[in-house]
Amino acid sequence: MNVYMDNNATTMVDPLVRDAMIPFLSEIYGNPNSLHRYGTASHPAISKAIDQIYKGINAGDEDDIIFTSCATESNNWVLKSVWIDKILHGDKNHIVTTEVEHPSVLSTCKFLEEQGVKVTYLPVNDQGIVEAHTLRSFITDKTALVSVMWANNETGMIFPIKEIGEICRERGVLFHTDGVQAVGKIPVDMQAVHVDFMSMSAHKFHGPKGIGALYIKGSQKLSPLLHGGEHMGGRRSGTLNVPYIVGMGKAMELATQDLEAKMDSMAAKRNRLEDALLSIIPDTFTVGERARRTPNTILISIRGVEGEGMLWDLNNAQIGASTGSACASEDLEANTVMLAIGADHELAHTGIRLSLSRFSTDEEVDYVIEHFQKAVTRLRAISSSYAKVGPTKGGEAAECGIHH
Amino acid sequence: MNVYMDNNATTMVDPLVRDAMIPFLSEIYGNPNSLHRYGTASHPAISKAIDQIYKGINAGDEDDIIFTSCATESNNWVLKSVWIDKILHGDKNHIVTTEVEHPSVLSTCKFLEEQGVKVTYLPVNDQGIVEAHTLRSFITDKTALVSVMWANNETGMIFPIKEIGEICRERGVLFHTDGVQAVGKIPVDMQAVHVDFMSMSAHKFHGPKGIGALYIKGSQKLSPLLHGGEHMGGRRSGTLNVPYIVGMGKAMELATQDLEAKMDSMAAKRNRLEDALLSIIPDTFTVGERARRTPNTILISIRGVEGEGMLWDLNNAQIGASTGSACASEDLEANTVMLAIGADHELAHTGIRLSLSRFSTDEEVDYVIEHFQKAVTRLRAISSSYAKVGPTKGGEAAECGIHH
Numbered sequence: 001m002n003v004y005m006d007n008n009a010t011t012m013v014d015p016l017v018r019d020a021m022i023p024f025l026s027e028i029y030g031n032p033n034s035l036h037r038y039g040t041a042s043h044p045a046i047s048k049a050i051d052q053i054y055k056g057i058n059a060g061d062e063d064d065i066i067f068t069s070c071a072t073e074s075n076n077w078v079l080k081s082v083w084i085d086k087i088l089h090g091d092k093n094h095i096v097t098t099e100v101e102h103p104s105v106l107s108t109c110k111f112l113e114e115q116g117v118k119v120t121y122l123p124v125n126d127q128g129i130v131e132a133h134t135l136r137s138f139i140t141d142k143t144a145l146v147s148v149m150w151a152n153n154e155t156g157m158i159f160p161i162k163e164i165g166e167i168c169r170e171r172g173v174l175f176h177t178d179g180v181q182a183v184g185k186i187p188v189d190m191q192a193v194h195v196d197f198m199s200m201s202a203h204k205f206h207g208p209k210g211i212g213a214l215y216i217k218g219s220q221k222l223s224p225l226l227h228g229g230e231h232m233g234g235r236r237s238g239t240l241n242v243p244y245i246v247g248m249g250k251a252m253e254l255a256t257q258d259l260e261a262k263m264d265s266m267a268a269k270r271n272r273l274e275d276a277l278l279s280i281i282p283d284t285f286t287v288g289e290r291a292r293r294t295p296n297t298i299l300i301s302i303r304g305v306e307g308e309g310m311l312w313d314l315n316n317a318q319i320g321a322s323t324g325s326a327c328a329s330e331d332l333e334a335n336t337v338m339l340a341i342g343a344d345h346e347l348a349h350t351g352i353r354l355s356l357s358r359f360s361t362d363e364e365v366d367y368v369i370e371h372f373q374k375a376v377t378r379l380r381a382i383s384s385s386y387a388k389v390g391p392t393k394g395g396e397a398a399e400c401g402i403h404h
Numbered sequence: 405m406n407v408y409m410d411n412n413a414t415t416m417v418d419p420l421v422r423d424a425m426i427p428f429l430s431e432i433y434g435n436p437n438s439l440h441r442y443g444t445a446s447h448p449a450i451s452k453a454i455d456q457i458y459k460g461i462n463a464g465d466e467d468d469i470i471f472t473s474c475a476t477e478s479n480n481w482v483l484k485s486v487w488i489d490k491i492l493h494g495d496k497n498h499i500v501t502t503e504v505e506h507p508s509v510l511s512t513c514k515f516l517e518e519q520g521v522k523v524t525y526l527p528v529n530d531q532g533i534v535e536a537h538t539l540r541s542f543i544t545d546k547t548a549l550v551s552v553m554w555a556n557n558e559t560g561m562i563f564p565i566k567e568i569g570e571i572c573r574e575r576g577v578l579f580h581t582d583g584v585q586a587v588g589k590i591p592v593d594m595q596a597v598h599v600d601f602m603s604m605s606a607h608k609f610h611g612p613k614g615i616g617a618l619y620i621k622g623s624q625k626l627s628p629l630l631h632g633g634e635h636m637g638g639r640r641s642g643t644l645n646v647p648y649i650v651g652m653g654k655a656m657e658l659a660t661q662d663l664e665a666k667m668d669s670m671a672a673k674r675n676r677l678e679d680a681l682l683s684i685i686p687d688t689f690t691v692g693e694r695a696r697r698t699p700n701t702i703l704i705s706i707r708g709v710e711g712e713g714m715l716w717d718l719n720n721a722q723i724g725a726s727t728g729s730a731c732a733s734e735d736l737e738a739n740t741v742m743l744a745i746g747a748d749h750e751l752a753h754t755g756i757r758l759s760l761s762r763f764s765t766d767e768e769v770d771y772v773i774e775h776f777q778k779a780v781t782r783l784r785a786i787s788s789s790y791a792k793v794g795p796t797k798g799g800e801a802a803e804c805g806i807h808h
Contacts, residue, residue: 004442009434010643011433030724036724072633073473103632111628208647211614228479229476237476237508239476243613243614322439
């Protein structure tokens with residue numbers, strides 16, 4: 001049985017999305033900027049896709065949604081253009097973010113530090129989130145931007161975006177959120193929060209890899225990252241990727257239709273899987289209170305078992321999982337979120353992330369439970385660290401933000 | 405009959421390219437950065453695509469080819485990162501480019517001027533190209549970069565890249581070329597020229613819109629434009645767009661296979677079309693010596709006829725053409741290259757670009773000749789400027805770099 005449970009890394013393109021895109025490759029292929037019928041033929045489909053995305057996040061008519069090539073581009077765009085607009089050409093010098101952002105935010109912040117920008121990396125609590133009140137004391141009158149993710153890619157933990165947005169509004173500071181792990185998975189209502197910029201990525205909600213977007217509140221000014229032929233009102237140049245725009249719109253529509261029902265169905269499977277693993281396998285714990293997580297994610301730690309060993313065994317059983325962000329997985333590093341919430345280095349190497357999708361089935365859950373348990377048994381039998389420490393009493397120990 | 409002759413704006417995805425991409429949407433969909441089988445399943449196809457692109461431009465093993473979302477991104481990347489690396493963090497302050505670059509170069513240069521960079525815009529000769537010797541006197545010891553396109557999008561004129569590269573090497577200045585209109589259309593051999601950076605775009609050679617690449621000679625240093633998860637050796641972050649990478653590789657292979665034969669076939673049709681239009685319709689001329697153009701392009705001026713009027717009539721006959729770059733076409737501006745080579749504003753509004761592809765047929769050429777002539781006849785009958793000046797003697801007048 002093939003079981004893909006790495007949907008926070010990327011998702012399968014929904015076959016309905018694929019079918020919607022294909023006509024825009026070799027049939028309706030004109031450049032939408034061209035004035036002739038081959039160019040304008042794609043306009044209705046592009047308009048429809050834009051509408052689908054506005055609707056999916058409940059953006060206002062006065063807001064902009066600009067297509068980019070990925071959320072990495074969206075994140076780089078906001079951070080670097082705020083640097084240019086407000087720091088190089090303004091009187092600000094400071095950006096606030098968190099320790100657990102995606103690498104595209106953290107690496108860009110490191111780059112900006114090399115340019116002389118001061119960056120504050122907010123610590124997270126034992127749940128792996130930033131509490132809104134923490135932010136307040138770090139904003140100064142030199143702060144240009146606060147950038148805090150909506151939901152974490154490794155734990156699924158949902159950040160208090162509404163509260164953070166209120167603080168930013170109160171203090172007159174721009175607020176960006178990386179919404180990649182929230183959009184299409186949990187309710188995202190841009191008219192109910194105060195967010196200036198939000199990054200999105202289609203391939204996290206069964207759209208194609210290679211397209212994202214940036215939501216911009218009230219069409220406010222932000223220098224382009226890509227200058228050029230004045231596409232999309234001059235905000236992001238580059239020939240429009242029509243097939244993927246159509247695909248992102250369709251994917252958004254499908255993901256957000258009956259979202260509550262999808263969430264319930266996903267959470268039921270995720271909870272059953274999590275409960276089973278925690279109850280069957282001693283000395284395991286999961287990170288983050290379940291009710292505050294996206295409904296598809298489990299980050300589970302298995303004492304004495306290296307995450308990479310688990311990945312290997314699971315992979316041999318045709319199960320796709322991960323030890324953390326795919327964007328950092330080539331390095332075999334310790335799980336950064338687990339380190340941030342206070343796990344020691346050894347423990348942070350024991351994290352395994354299982355992330356479901358709306359295509360996950362109960363049969364897959366059963367299959368994962370069976371093979372996960374087998375893998376733990378095998379690996380603990382040969383584990384020097386587990387043999388040395390030995391099983392702890394009472395099974396799943398209560399440390400490091402454990403919840404089950 | 406549907407006749408698409410706007411292939412310098414964008415091309416149809418070759419059905420063979422489309423078919424190569426589709427399996428990577430909903431079947432082999434893992435994130436290539438993931439360690440499990442769903443991630444690694446795409447590696448052979450990505451490697452193959454990279455090989456196809458190296459082969460298509462004869463890049464050396466020590467060179468890098470990095471995928472981007474489009475040539476606009478590639479152009480922005482080179483110009484902005486050279487600004488950061490050599491000007492903000494170096495002792496240079498000057499960039500040299502030309503008056504006739506693509507908007508993604510020109511707009512980025514305008515942005516850099518706002519940042520205090522000095523930019524020289526080299527003038528073009530009556531052929532619409534920069535002569536290599538012109539460059540020499542404009543390079544100073546403060547020059548960080550020379551950026552000159554390989555072939556012009558509006559005229560098809562091929563620039564003396566080999567000679568310009570030699571001058572840059574001699575003077576120790578980085579050399580970037582926007583190769584968008586050359587790659588896949590004429591021989592591009594990176595080992596035969598001295599080019600540090602070359603931008604490419606798949607959708608100009610029957611690949612998909614939304615993917616490009618940057619060639620980097622000798623894997624030399626260039627700060628990333630997109631920081632993040634260290635994809636592609638840390639040079640350009642963002643989850644790999646596997647379907648389009650596969651498509652770009654396949655498109656490159658198909659475009660460069662038997663390139664000479666494809667060029668001959670395209671040039672034969674283009675020449676027949678051009679000869680017919682020039683001989684049948686009085687007071688027309690084309691820009692640029694034919695032997696020095698890409699084999700698919702005609703920029704023709706019809707005295708007394710507004711380009712937009714021609715587009716309208718051609719569009720009614722199901723013919724797709726343009727007045728210039730699709731990246732600027734929403735503005736209905738005068739043709740910038742014609743202005744640069746000295747045409748007055750009225751004349752620069754009379755340019756029509758016809759750009760063929762390897763899918764263009766002799767029947768399409770016949771059809772365009774017939775309807776082009778009809779459109780000119782109709783529009784001249786109602787043209788105030790043509791009526792006022794009247795037809796000139798001898799037909800196609802010799803001004804403004806005319807060649808036929």
